Amino acid sequence: MPKSLDHIALVVREPARSAQLFAQVFDDARVEPGEGDHDTLVWLGGVCLVLVRGEPPATRNGDHIAFAVDKAEFAACAERLRAAGIACLMARGDSALYFDDYDNHVFELDVVEGG
Template identity: 35%
Template sequence: MAVLGISHLTFIVRDVERTACLFVEGLGATEVYDSQGRNFSLSREKFLLLGGVWLAFMEGEPTARSYRHVAFEVAEADVPTYAAALQALGTEIPPARPRVDGEGLSLYFHDYDNHLFELHAGSLAQRLARYAQ
């Protein structure tokens, strides 16, 4: 018996169309499904693929903001391009948190429904090596 990996991540959002646009246009995700009123789950939903990860967005009332987040791995050279695309779509990019050298560059952004996402240019191995210094 073994967990094979992450199956999918589900986020509750007010407007699945607007959120899908953010991830497709801002991050390059691919939309693969839209229930369009033929709901098999709790509410309307859209499925997207981003970096090989299945993202599910379901209509509903989102939760309050917190530091709880999902981080996607990106190349450091691409961070400014992502920042520009996300800002053009009206996302909120908070100031970067204090970091130690070697942790890897990160860009945090909130979607329209209080979810916090991170685009991170670094690996677990790099982080652990830096913390071991």
């Protein structure tokens, strides 16, 4: 049986640019160089995103990565996304926010109960 999620690898055109987006949106994002010059690691909420240089998906689909946040972080991230010029889609009575990175990957911010 798996013990935990180790990492999520995402293929992106420019790993450093993608890492910068996460660092701009999430106060607690930790960015580190990966192995070699072809990838970058971004730690968010205890999960490592491995950003690998390559040709990303041509289109979006229903796949996405969701992060649980409290209401204050939700509002702060939404503002940072808008400031970065990243379009956001609010859902479920404004308790969920969806956004795309530069490479057709979709992310969700989901307000946790009591947050």
